[in-house]
Amino acid sequence: GEQHAWWQRGVIYQIYARSFQDSDGDGVGDLQGIAARLDHVAALGVDAIWLSPIFPSPMADFGYDVADYCGIEPMFGDLAAFDRLVAQVHQRGLKLLLDFVPNHSSDQHPWFLESRSSRDNPKRDWYIWRDPAPGGGPPNNWISDFGGSAWEWDAKTGQYYLHAFLPQQPDLNWRNPELKRAMLDVLRFWLDRGVDGFRIDVLWHIVKSEGLPDNPLNPDWGPERTERDRLIQQHSTDQPEAHAISAEFRALTDSYADRVLIGEIFLPNDRHARWYGTPDAPQVHLPFNFQLIENAWEAPRLRVVIADYLASLPPHGWPNWVLGSHDAPRIAGRIGERQARVAMMLLLTLRGTPTLYQGDELAIGEVPIPPERIRDPQHHRQPHLDIGRDRSRTPMPWDGSQPHAGFSSTEPWLPLNPDWPTRNVAAQEQDPASMLALTRALLAMRRAEPALAVGGMRLLDAPDGVLAYEREHGERRLTILLNLTPRSIAAPWEGTPLFSTLDRAADPGMLRPDEGLIVA
Numbered sequence: 318g319e320q321h322a323w324w325q326r327g328v329i330y331q332i333y334a335r336s337f338q339d340s341d342g343d344g345v346g347d348l349q350g351i352a353a354r355l356d357h358v359a360a361l362g363v364d365a366i367w368l369s370p371i372f373p374s375p376m377a378d379f380g381y382d383v384a385d386y387c388g389i390e391p392m393f394g395d396l397a398a399f400d401r402l403v404a405q406v407h408q409r410g411l412k413l414l415l416d417f418v419p420n421h422s423s424d425q426h427p428w429f430l431e432s433r434s435s436r437d438n439p440k441r442d443w444y445i446w447r448d449p450a451p452g453g454g455p456p457n458n459w460i461s462d463f464g465g466s467a468w469e470w471d472a473k474t475g476q477y478y479l480h481a482f483l484p485q486q487p488d489l490n491w492r493n494p495e496l497k498r499a500m501l502d503v504l505r506f507w508l509d510r511g512v513d514g515f516r517i518d519v520l521w522h523i524v525k526s527e528g529l530p531d532n533p534l535n536p537d538w539g540p541e542r543t544e545r546d547r548l549i550q551q552h553s554t555d556q557p558e559a560h561a562i563s564a565e566f567r568a569l570t571d572s573y574a575d576r577v578l579i580g581e582i583f584l585p586n587d588r589h590a591r592w593y594g595t596p597d598a599p600q601v602h603l604p605f606n607f608q609l610i611e612n613a614w615e616a617p618r619l620r621v622v623i624a625d626y627l628a629s630l631p632p633h634g635w636p637n638w639v640l641g642s643h644d645a646p647r648i649a650g651r652i653g654e655r656q657a658r659v660a661m662m663l664l665l666t667l668r669g670t671p672t673l674y675q676g677d678e679l680a681i682g683e684v685p686i687p688p689e690r691i692r693d694p695q696h697h698r699q700p701h702l703d704i705g706r707d708r709s710r711t712p713m714p715w716d717g718s719q720p721h722a723g724f725s726s727t728e729p730w731l732p733l734n735p736d737w738p739t740r741n742v743a744a745q746e747q748d749p750a751s752m753l754a755l756t757r758a759l760l761a762m763r764r765a766e767p768a769l770a771v772g773g774m775r776l777l778d779a780p781d782g783v784l785a786y787e788r789e790h791g792e793r794r795l796t797i798l799l800n801l802t803p804r805s806i807a808a809p810w811e812g813t814p815l816f817s818t819l820d821r822a823a824d825p826g827m828l829r830p831d832e833g834l835i836v837a
């Protein structure tokens with residue numbers, strides 16, 4: 318294991334700053350709040366924190382619309398509070414990763430204000446401006462991820478600008494060398510302040526095909542899909558020039574010691590794997606792998622997904638797994654609370670770096686949001702689709718104290734999970750059968766067992782409904798058996814049961830309903 322880097326052995330924990338801990342009573346989490354809750358992160362046993370955007374922002378997309386890449390949003394704190402947080406995180410032997418948002422800025426960023434001020438402004442070309450199509454209307458057929466045309470008309474200068482997301486998130490032009498230089502300086506700014514790396518937002522989007530041709534229609538589209546999915550994003554994503562830039566990000570990052578780059582990439586395996594780059598020109602260390610989120614919770618399906626993904630990796634590519642995020646439905650809401658325990662065992666025993674989303678260690682379910690409290694712009698632009706992201710962005714319930722669960726002294730920006738009086742960190746700390754206790758124990762086991770952290774992995778044949786695999790390191794061999802069904806299943810296993818997701822002893826040769834088992 319000595320030859321493995323921290324980001325290979327380690328586990329990443331995503332903190333969504335707005336919803337972690339409020340310290341100043343405005344109902345929104347902040348940096349000082351995070352610092353005050355580092356005991357929880359350390360006791361959990363993770364290795365790194367990935368912090369969703371904390372930069373100055375009008376919050377049209379809750380921080381993914383950045384108005385100053387080198388500052389801290391006043392709602393969250395200031396640079397001094399940030400420096401203190403970095404120091405406190407490092408004192409505990411943890412790492413801190415920031416969220417870098419290179420595809421677009423806020424429409425309130427001074428760069429965009431300049432760019433839109435006139436056609437001959439020096440920053441005009443820092444964004445993507447085009448004349449209307451010959452017959453009038455948007456320059457091409459591209460659709461925003463959040464619905465509607467990806468083009469916004471600017472009456473003052475008589476051109477459209479491109480926005481892959483909200484109109485308040487104009488796309489930056491990475492073909493402009495000055496823009497690129499300014500953004501590389503942003504990475505240096507934070508690396509010099511001691512951050513341990515970045516999660517790079519929609520990295521696969523940052524360069525578009527020259528000439529901006531129409532995207533082809535998606536033959537598989539149906540009205541249950543998002544508007545964005547009407548088109549195949551052939552010309553708006555995954556361009557060779559974006560790979561080249563990602564190699565530049567890596568070269569810059571590698572000039573600092575022990576840093577990591579994570580890329581948010583959504584692509585089929587063969588094209589996804591190219592984001593590792595080559596041994597000579599590496600790109601990101603970890604192109605995020607969302608397949609546990611995207612696929613049905615069924616053993617035969619997951620077996621294929623896991624096998625295909627691992628087989629697709631280049632020899633120098635290290636695997637990784639994501640089970641939840643601020644964009645995805647809560648895992649316990651999707652598959653149920655008992656199965657969420659099995660899913661946690663899966664996440665923490667697969668070969669590769671796991672990313673754990675805040676609140677999943679408590680098995681928080683989908684939180685119902687009353688219509689008048691919905692904040693997610695993705696919902697507001699496509700209200701007919703059931704895609705609200707607010708349900709997985711609700712505040713952390715820390716304890717049973719009235720009225721806001723220790724999160725804030727005032728009404729939080731989103732409601733708490735309704736079961737917070739019993740489902741909270743303090744309550745689960747007292748309960749050895751809790752999801753929190755299970756998560757801590759699995760993380761401790763992963764730390765103690767090189768077979769789990771860095772060992773080889775082999776999928777095993779198993780009865781219907783069971784996902785089984787082996788992890789090995791040196792002489793040590795562990796078998797993981799996951800019953801993805803609510804039935805008892807006779808599953809041949811021998812050896813010593815080390816760990817069950819249920820609270821009583823394992824039955825030899827049997828898997829109980831919703832049981833995950835580690836056998837030595």
Ligand code: ISL
Binds near residue numbers: 462644
């Ligand atoms: O939300 C999605 C699927 O659940 C995606 O279509 C989403 O747009 C994609 O995951 C990109 O997400 C990232 O960039 C967005 C931001 O809204 C998300 O929160 C962020 O994770 C734009 O910056």
